[in-house]
Amino acid sequence: MSIEILEKLEAKVQMAVDTISLLQMEIEELKEKNATLEQESSELRSGRGSLEEENQRLREDHQQWQARIRALLGKMDDVE
Incomplete structure (x- = not known):
């Protein structure tokens, strides 16, 4: 009877060891x-930082172009 209990x-214990081994492998993979x-x-x-910098530069370029266009339109109004 005690042999059966020891075998169980x-x-x-073997199942626990196997489970621990599998969990350790899973931990390593994770x-x-x-x-x-x-x-x-x-x-x-x-990459996001680079894109934000480029976006800022493009916004500044856009503002400069808008200022130039406004200045040209102002000159055209002065001509009329």
Whole structure:
């Protein structure tokens, strides 16, 4: 009778060891995915910063063009 109990206990311990091993492998995979996602996130943030700078530059260019056009239109009004 005690041999049966020991065999059941051994089976449960083995199942627990197997489960722990699988969970450790899953943790390692998730750590790798997390590292990859962190790198992608960093790259996207960097790209976003570049786009924001370009957007600001384009807005400034747009404002300069508007000022030039207004000045030209003002000169045309003076001619009439």
